[in-house]
Amino acid sequence: MTDADFSVVTAAFTIGGLLGSLFAGGLTERRGRRGALVIDALLMLFGAMALMLAPGMFTLTLGRVFVGLGAGIGVSVGPVFLGELAPPAVKGATGVFFQLAIVFGILTTQGVGLALASPWVWRFVPFVSAVLSLVQLLAATLVPESHAWLEGNGRLREAERVRDKLWVGGGGAVYKSVSRDPEAPDVDEEGIDDPAPTDPNVPVFVAHIPNKTISLGALLRAPELRIPVLVVVFAMAAQQFSGINAVLYYSNKILGKTLPSLGPYVSLAVTIVNVAMTFPPIILIERMGRKSLLNISMLGSFISLLAVGYGLDANQKMLASVAIITFVASFACGMGPVPFVVISDIAPYHAVGALSSAALSLNWIANFTVGLIFLPLRNFLAWGDPFREGRVFYVFAAALATFGFALNLVYRERRDRVNASR
DSSP states (O other): OOHHHHHHHHHHHHHHHHHHHHHHHHHHHHHHHHHHHHHHHHHHHHHHHHHHHOOSHHHHHHHHHHHHHHHHHHHHHHHHHHHHHSOGGGHHHHHHHHHHHHHHHHHHHHHHHHHSOSTTGGGHHHHHHHHHHHHHHHHHHHSOOOHHHHHHTTOHHHHHHHHHHHHOOTTOOOEEEEOOOTTOTTSOTTSSOOOOOOSTTSOSEEEEOOOOOOOHHHHHHOGGGHHHHHHHHHHHHHHHHTTHHHHHHHHHHHHTTTSTTTTTHHHHHHHHHHHHTTSHHHHHHHHHOHHHHHHHHHHHHHHHHHHHHHHHHTTOHHHHHHHHHHHHHHIIIIITTHHHHTHHHHSOHHHHHHHHHHHHHHHHHHHHHHHHHHHHHHHHHHTTOGGGTTHHHHHHHHHHHHHHHHHHHHHHHHHHHHHHHO
């Protein structure tokens, strides 16, 4: 394949992911969370089989589009489904498992790809994906539907049965049916953390009053949803425009001059760090809160980006290498999982599907943009000097600081509104 052919096949996945995210909101509301997972598994299975059997460019590209469609739907449905099934006491920690699954998936794929990266044998890589899609298809038929979706669609008896199946324990579960109004004062001052129940009188599960879901267009036009939209948009923008995917995509090219002996193992090492540092948020997210964890993560990422840029420009090999690792570690501790977790925290139930679709669509667009412009932007800023290639990381640091500052301004406005309502 030529470089142009390879770029087309690579970009096809991101295009499919964007389309999947756009369709996911409506799909999850019409078919339910479990129904969307079934369709997701079928799309992934078809795409993986197409890649495995592809005789040429067209089938490869088509397979990548279908895999992207499945990824776009899955990344939209997963956090929402987990957020609706989990009780408030462990909701944040449960949401982190979604990001943990992503990084484990990347690690597994890179490990399998490293072992099978040879002519013809590479077709066993998408075969593994096809097998996993079959497992997901089976699992999706066995898991319960979201009780929040059932109740939101008027199927109250089914919702009650699901809640009983999930949460009835030794002392019996306590339920409270409320509307998840983003202006309600029972949300804490940061606007994105639900209080964890600490005594038996506090409900372990919050249900939802049936309320008609809204479309993506209605979400963007609703003034009362402006703050939830801005929180998620700035969080997703900070996540992607920090340059994390540029590091994951091009870590071998970035550190090729500083660590030439490691070659293809550089990307795998970065991914291992990404996996390891996704575990701490499982404990920290409920203890520290979403905003605090996110701010610490952004600060660590910002400092690391500056250090990467300086290390590359000053030919400080050790500094650049360590800074890449600290950047990935800082990102994984907060910026990776938190933007997905807050989707079901910050919005009322009837807007969750549309907000998830909007947030993940922005995520895919930013992902595509960063992956597309990273190398040309690096070369442009370097002016042909290899000791100026670190300048591109100053751009990512500036973007991260801008979106992080904007996000904190929205938090402050949210806090002021909640305090005023009290």
